[in-house]
Structure formats: C-alpha cells, structure tokens
Amino acid sequence: MKNLLWILCILMVQHGLSAQDLETLINLGLENNPEIKKYNLQYEIANEKVNEVNTIPNTEISYGYFVSEPETRTGAQKMKFSLKQMIPWFGSITARENYVNSLSDAKFEEIAVAQRKLIVAISNAYYNMYSLRSKDRVLEENINLMGVYETLALNSVETGKASAVSVLRLQMRKNDLIALKKVLYQQYLSQQAALNSLLNRDIAMTITLIDDLPIPDNDFDIVESDLQMHPELLKYDKLYASVVESEVLNQKEKSPMIGFGIDYIPVEKRPDMDFSDNGKDILMPMVSLSIPIFNKKYKSSSKQNELRQLEIDAQKQSQFNKLQQLMDEAVNERLASRISYQTQVKNLEQAKNAETILVKSYESGTIDFNDVLDIQELQLKFQMGLIDAVRNYYRQTTMINYLSK
Numbered sequence: 001m002k003n004l005l006w007i008l009c010i011l012m013v014q015h016g017l018s019a020q021d022l023e024t025l026i027n028l029g030l031e032n033n034p035e036i037k038k039y040n041l042q043y044e045i046a047n048e049k050v051n052e053v054n055t056i057p058n059t060e061i062s063y064g065y066f067v068s069e070p071e072t073r074t075g076a077q078k079m080k081f082s083l084k085q086m087i088p089w090f091g092s093i094t095a096r097e098n099y100v101n102s103l104s105d106a107k108f109e110e111i112a113v114a115q116r117k118l119i120v121a122i123s124n125a126y127y128n129m130y131s132l133r134s135k136d137r138v139l140e141e142n143i144n145l146m147g148v149y150e151t152l153a154l155n156s157v158e159t160g161k162a163s164a165v166s167v168l169r170l171q172m173r174k175n176d177l178i179a180l181k182k183v184l185y186q187q188y189l190s191q192q193a194a195l196n197s198l199l200n201r202d203i204a205m206t207i208t209l210i211d212d213l214p215i216p217d218n219d220f221d222i223v224e225s226d227l228q229m230h231p232e233l234l235k236y237d238k239l240y241a242s243v244v245e246s247e248v249l250n251q252k253e254k255s256p257m258i259g260f261g262i263d264y265i266p267v268e269k270r271p272d273m274d275f276s277d278n279g280k281d282i283l284m285p286m287v288s289l290s291i292p293i294f295n296k297k298y299k300s301s302s303k304q305n306e307l308r309q310l311e312i313d314a315q316k317q318s319q320f321n322k323l324q325q326l327m328d329e330a331v332n333e334r335l336a337s338r339i340s341y342q343t344q345v346k347n348l349e350q351a352k353n354a355e356t357i358l359v360k361s362y363e364s365g366t367i368d369f370n371d372v373l374d375i376q377e378l379q380l381k382f383q384m385g386l387i388d389a390v391r392n393y394y395r396q397t398t399m400i401n402y403l404s405k
Contacts, residue, residue: 025122025207039107060082060084075280084286092255095248102238108238124398129207130213143178215338236316240316259286264283267280323403344385347385
C-alpha cells in the first residue's frame with residue numbers, strides 16, 4: 001500500500017501538481033473508511049484464530065456412583081472417579097497453526113485490494129469534481145461572453161445592422177448555458193457527497209480542489225511484471241498455500257490420537273474380615289489410542305484439496321486475464337485521452353482566431369450573429385472536450401496505478 005501511495009505522489013510531482021490535497025483525502029479514506037475497517041477486523045479475527053487452534057482436546061473428568069455396590073474380596077465399591085486426556089499426534093497442533101496462518105495471509109491481501117479500490121474511488125470522484133468545476137468556470141466565461149455579444153447585437157439593432165431575432169437567439173443561448181451551469185452544480189454536489197461518504201464524514205463538507213491539472217509531456221513507464229504482483233493475484237497464491245497446509249493438517253489428523261488417563265475407585269473395608277488388602281482403594285492408569293481405521297473422511301478431504309488447488313489455479317488465471325485486459329484498456333484509453341487533448345487544444349486555438357475575425361467584422365459593420373452563435377458553440381464544445389480529456393487521462397492513470405505494484 002505504501003508503494004501505491006508512493007507511485008501516486010511521484011506521478012503527481014512529475015506532473016508538476018500540488019498533490020497534497022488528493023493525498024490527504026486518500027489518507028483520510030484509508031484511516032476512516034468503514035469498508036477498510038471491516039477488512040482489518042476480519043484480518044485480526046483470522047490472526048486470533050491461531051490461539052483458538054493452539055490447544056489440545058478438553059480433559060475429561062467423570063464420576064460414577066454404584067447404585068448396586070459390587071462386592072469384591074477387598075470390600076464394596078461405592079463410586080468411581082476417572083480422568084482422561086487425549087493428545088493429538090506429533091505435529092498436529094503446529095499443522096493447525098500453519099493452516100490458520102495461511103488463511104490469515106489471504107485475508108491480508110484482501111485488505112490490500114480494498115485499499116487500492118478505495119484509492120481508485122476517491123481519485124475518480126476527485127477528478128470528476130475537478131472536471132465539473134472546470135466546466136462551471138468555462139460556462140461562466142461563455143455566459144459573460146454571450147452578454148457581451150448581446151450588447152453588441154442590441155447596438156447593431158439600433159443602427160439597423162442586425163435584426164431583433166439575432167438578439168433573441170443570443171438570449172436563448174445564454175439561458176441554455178445558465179441552465180446547464182445549474183445542472184453541473186448539482187452534479188458537483190453529488191460527487192462531493194460521494195467523496196465525503198468514502199471518507200466517512202459529513203457529506204456536505206466542502207472539498208478544496210487544485211487550481212490546475214495539466215497533462216504531462218510524457219507518461220511514466222509500465223512494467224509488465226508488476227501485474228503479476230497485484231494483490232488480487234497474490235490472494236490466490238495465499239489461498240493455494242492454505243490448501244497445501246490444509247492437506248498437511250489432514251494427514252496429521254488421520255494419525256492416531258494418544259490418550260492417558262487414570263481411574264480411581266474407593267473401596268469400603270469389610271467389617272467381618274481382617275487382612276492386608278482389606279478396603280484398599282483401586283488406582284488404575286490407562287493408555288488409549290484413537291485410530292480412524294474405517295473412516296473415509298480423510299481420503300475424501302485429500303481429494304477435495306487436490307480439486308481445490310486446480311480451482312484456485314483456474315481462478316487466478318481468469319483474474320489475471322481480466323486484469324491484463326483492464327491494463328490494456330487503460331493504457332489505450334489514456335493514449336486516446338492525450339490525442340483528444342492535443343486535438344482540442346488545436347481546435348480551441350482556431351476557434352479563438354475565428355472569434356477574433358468576428359470581432360473585427362463588428363468593427364467594420366459586417367458581423368453575422370449566426371456565425372457568432374456557431375463559433376461560440378464550437379468553442380464551448382472544444383473547451384468541454386478538453387476538460388473531459390484531462391479527466392479521462394487521470395482516471396485511466398489511476399486505473400494503471402491500481403493495476404501496478
């Protein structure tokens with residue numbers, strides 16, 4: 001997890017950004033998110049199970065009272081006390097501990113997966129908010145620009161160089177932009193609430209975003225072998241190891257169990273006789289073996305473990321294929337975002353040149369406000385496309401980080 005945060009920080013430094021805001025939010029999420037806490041608790045529970053299995057079977061203590069007292073040569077037997085302790089075969093307890101520890105290791109990888117997924121969710125919500133705020137600023141600029149064009153159109157109407165229809169069309173366009181701005185604000189609040197929810201805090205808390213998010217000149221290198229070390233795949237390695245330990249435990253459990261015990265029977269003296277063993281209590285040490293002679297359970301468990309290993313191998317390969325596909329898609333989508341960004345930059349430059357020409361046309365008295373609307377719509381489209389390209393670039397970079405070591 002430290003490696004992942006380190007990659008994220010290095011990435012943002014390379015991009016010339018102030019990464020502190022996003023990094024702080026990620027750290028808050030890792031500390032407070034209930035989903036992460038859930039996995040941490042599950043890991044602690046799995047660790048605690050080591051103490052549960054590090055025990056021997058319960059000691060058996062029994063007491064019996066003879067309703068009909070058996071008479072023996074040495075006297076009558078009234079009751080019987082028994083003490084018995086079964087002990088697992090050598091190495092059985094260690095095998096149980098190893099098995100439980102292997103399950104705990106698999107749980108630890110689930111924490112790493114959950115942390116990475118949380119970082120992706122926080123980062124994507126952050127980039128969505130950045131995109132919406134940037135679009136809001138662009139709309140504000142365009143609304144103000146529509147106001148300027150509206151004033152120019154009114155002046156042209158007074159001089160007979162434009163019709164009132166041109167003014168109305170500019171006003172309707174301005175109204176559309178104002179409405180869109182309000183919609184984007186609601187979407188922004190929704191994303192802010194989602195991000196605060198991931199941080200497990202009041203959804204209305206204000207989140208401060210960075211001012212600028214440029215696309216870097218070069219992308220960082222991707223090492224193909226990093227995918228093999230992804231915790232989603234390491235989890236299957238740990239599960240495979242747990243099946244191996246399960247089979248070791250199975251072999252131990254089919255071994256005999258040794259039991260040690262003692263019986264004590266108090267004997268009452270015979271009043272009618274006098275000899276050395278009269279009333280002598282009985283003390284009988286015992287040794288026993290518990291042998292699974294006719295039990296097919298352990299053979300079946302071995303077969304199940306063998307099949308389980310094959311299943312885990314198949315699951316790991318399937319998950320690797322999915323992650324590899326996600327990596328390929330993320331790399332290609334990031335490249336597509338860079339291409340789109342570069343295209344929108346060129347288009348914006350040309351749209352601004354066209355806008356400059358329109359302004360000069362107004363000065364010469366030949367402005368066509370239909371052209372004004374067309375250029376404004378194109379310029380807004382390019383500005384929005386530019387923002388989307390930046391957002392998509394960083395979302396795909398976040399996915400690449402998720403898939404990398």
